[in-house]
Amino acid sequence: MKKTLSLLLALMMIFALLAGCSETAEPADDAQEPSAESNEPTEPTEPSDNTATEEPQLDEVQYYNINLAEEPGSLNHLINTTLAGGTILTNVLEPLVRNEWGEIVPAGCSDYEISEDGLTWTFHLRENYWNDGVQVTAQDYAYTLQMCATPATGYPYAADMYVIKNFEPIIAGEMDISELGVHVVDDLTLEIELSYVCPALLNTLSFMPLRQDVYEEWGERYGSEAETLVCCGPFVLDEWTHNSTLRLSKNEQYWDAETVKLEDVTYHIVTEEVARYNMLDNGSLDSLSVSDVDYIARFSAREDLNAIHYSSARTVMMVFNNEDPAFSNRNIRLAFSLAFPREDTATYIFNDLNEPAWSLTPPPVTENGVAIRDATGEPLKQLIADNPDPQAVLIEGLKELGLSEDPADFEFELYLSGTNSKMHTMGEYWQQALQEALGCTITLRYDDYAIFSSNCSNGDFQVGFLSWGANADPSYMFNLFASTSSSIPGKHNNPEYDELALAVQRELDYEKRLEMFAELDNMLVTEDVAICPVVFGGGMTFRYDYVYGVDESAFTDAGVKYVYTAGRES
Incomplete structure (x- = not known):
C-alpha cells in the first residue's frame, strides 16, 4: 500500500510537470444518437450556452477551431466506430432525426406517420441536396439500411437493427436482401416495417444516408479522403490532412443552410495534452476539454473563458x-x-x-x-x-x-x-x-x-x-x-x-x-x-466567451450546426 501511495504522489508531480491528459483514448462511437423520449419530433430551437440579455452582434467572419483527440480513420459510416469519425460524420451527413438539446427533432425527414399496430413507420423527407447538387432521396436512406444488412459489410451495430423486419435473418445469410422491411414509396417517402413494436426506434433511425453511385465508385476507398465523400449535412469536408487537420465549410446546398452561421470549421488533430492547452491559451482553439488541475486553475482565472463542467x-x-x-x-x-x-x-x-x-x-x-x-x-x-x-x-x-x-x-x-x-x-x-x-x-x-x-x-x-x-x-x-x-x-x-x-x-x-x-x-x-x-466520463470544457450555440446535452448529435461567434473581434 505504501508503494501505491508513493506512486500516486509521484504521479501528481509528473502530471504537474507534463500537464498531462486525464482523458481516455476515445475509440468509440457514433453512438450519440437521438433520444426516444417522445414519438413526435419537435422543430429544433436554437438555445445558447452563452447567455445574453440581447441577441449578440455576430462577427462578420464566422469560423471555429476545435480539437480532435485522434485521427478519425475511415469516414465510411457503415464501419466507423470512433468518436472522432462520428464527430465529423454528424456534421457532414443528415440523419432522419437528430437529438438536439435533449429532444428528438426532424432532420432528414420533416415528419413521419406510425401505423395503428406500431409496425410500419412512414417518413416524409425534406427537399435536401448533396453538395454536388444531386437531390437526397429515400433511396439514399434505404441503401444505407440495405448495406447495413449485407453480411459482407460487417456493420458493427447490427444488433440495434434487428427491430427492422427480416434484418436478422438477412445479415445471418438466411434470407435475401430484397426481403428487408425497407421500402422506397417515392423519392421523398421512406417506409420501414418492424419485426416488433419498439419504444426506442428513433435512436436506431439516426442512421446517415449513402449515395450508391459514389459508394460504388470509390469502393473500399470510400470515406478515406475528403474527395471520396459526398456531403448532405450542414457542412462539407473540403480538406483532410491526415493526422493534422480536417477543414469543413458551410454546405450551401443544405436544406437548413440559412440557420448555419459558421462558414469554416477546422478540427485540429492534437494528441498531446500540453500542446492542446497551449493552443487554447493562445487562441488557436476556441474550445477545449481540460483535465489537468493546474490548467483548470489557470483557465478558470481568465475572464475571457467560460468553464462548463460536464458528465458525459x-x-x-x-x-x-x-x-x-x-x-x-x-x-x-x-x-x-x-x-x-x-x-x-x-x-x-x-x-x-x-x-x-x-x-x-x-x-x-x-x-x-x-x-x-x-x-x-x-x-x-x-x-x-x-x-x-x-x-x-x-x-x-x-x-x-x-x-x-x-x-x-x-x-x-x-x-x-x-x-x-x-x-x-x-x-x-x-x-x-x-x-x-x-x-x-x-x-x-x-x-x-x-x-x-x-x-x-x-x-x-x-x-x-x-x-x-x-x-x-x-x-x-x-x-x-x-x-x-x-x-x-x-x-x-x-x-x-x-x-x-x-x-x-x-x-x-x-x-x-x-x-x-x-x-x-x-x-x-x-x-x-x-x-x-x-x-x-466527465470533464471541464473551457470555451471563449465569444462562442455561442453549443449543445451540451448528454446525447447530442447536433454537431456544430448552431455554433456561432459574437465578439471575437472586439
Whole structure:
C-alpha cells in the first residue's frame, strides 16, 4: 500500500510537470444518437450556452477551431466506430432525426406517420441536396439500411437493427436482401416495417444516408479522403490532412443552410495534452476539454473563458478477451476487476472530474426518468466486499486452469489505446497497482487507436483499455456485448444474456424494462465479469466567451450546426 501511495504522489508531480491528459483514448462511437423520449419530433430551437440579455452582434467572419483527440480513420459510416469519425460524420451527413438539446427533432425527414399496430413507420423527407447538387432521396436512406444488412459489410451495430423486419435473418445469410422491411414509396417517402413494436426506434433511425453511385465508385476507398465523400449535412469536408487537420465549410446546398452561421470549421488533430492547452491559451482553439488541475486553475482565472463542467454519457472500461486461454477463466477476470483501483483512478488520474464506475451504464442513461445504474444497485461493490483478497481469487483461477498456483509465475498484457505521455503514465500506474494487489507480472503495450482497434478485433489482446459512448436508449450499451455484436472485441458469449438483451427491446412496460436492464448489467459486470468498469466520463470544457450555440446535452448529435461567434473581434 505504501508503494501505491508513493506512486500516486509521484504521479501528481509528473502530471504537474507534463500537464498531462486525464482523458481516455476515445475509440468509440457514433453512438450519440437521438433520444426516444417522445414519438413526435419537435422543430429544433436554437438555445445558447452563452447567455445574453440581447441577441449578440455576430462577427462578420464566422469560423471555429476545435480539437480532435485522434485521427478519425475511415469516414465510411457503415464501419466507423470512433468518436472522432462520428464527430465529423454528424456534421457532414443528415440523419432522419437528430437529438438536439435533449429532444428528438426532424432532420432528414420533416415528419413521419406510425401505423395503428406500431409496425410500419412512414417518413416524409425534406427537399435536401448533396453538395454536388444531386437531390437526397429515400433511396439514399434505404441503401444505407440495405448495406447495413449485407453480411459482407460487417456493420458493427447490427444488433440495434434487428427491430427492422427480416434484418436478422438477412445479415445471418438466411434470407435475401430484397426481403428487408425497407421500402422506397417515392423519392421523398421512406417506409420501414418492424419485426416488433419498439419504444426506442428513433435512436436506431439516426442512421446517415449513402449515395450508391459514389459508394460504388470509390469502393473500399470510400470515406478515406475528403474527395471520396459526398456531403448532405450542414457542412462539407473540403480538406483532410491526415493526422493534422480536417477543414469543413458551410454546405450551401443544405436544406437548413440559412440557420448555419459558421462558414469554416477546422478540427485540429492534437494528441498531446500540453500542446492542446497551449493552443487554447493562445487562441488557436476556441474550445477545449481540460483535465489537468493546474490548467483548470489557470483557465478558470481568465475572464475571457467560460468553464462548463460536464458528465458525459461515456464509460471507461477494461475489456477482457474471453477467448484468451487465461482470461477465458472467470476467476482470472474477477481477480483483475476486484483489484482494480477505481476510486484512486478517479481521484489521481482523472482529478475527480470523473466518478468511479461500478456498473456499465453511465449516469445520464435512464429509463422513464430512472438511471439504470440506480436500478442496478451497483452489485460490484458488494462483490468486492465479499472477496477482500483478489490474489486468492487469482490463485483459484490459476488452479482451475492447471497452471502454477504461484501468482509470481503468471504474466499477462494490458493493452492501451493511445501513445501519448499521459497514457504511458496511466498504464504504469495501473501496472504497479495491480501487480502489488495480485502478485503477478503485467506488461504494457500501447498503440494508436486504429492499430489498437484492428488488433483487438483480430483477438490480439488479453485486457484492453477503452471508452465507449452511450445512447439515450439503454439497450444500445447492452447490445454491444451480445454475441452477435462486433463492436466490443471481448467475445462475450452468453446465450441467456443474448436472449434477455433481445427481449428487453420488445418489452413495453417501463418497470419490467428497468428490471431487465439491471439484470443485464449485473450479468455482464458481476456474473460473467466480461468487463471491468473504471470510471464514467466527465470533464471541464473551457470555451471563449465569444462562442455561442453549443449543445451540451448528454446525447447530442447536433454537431456544430448552431455554433456561432459574437465578439471575437472586439
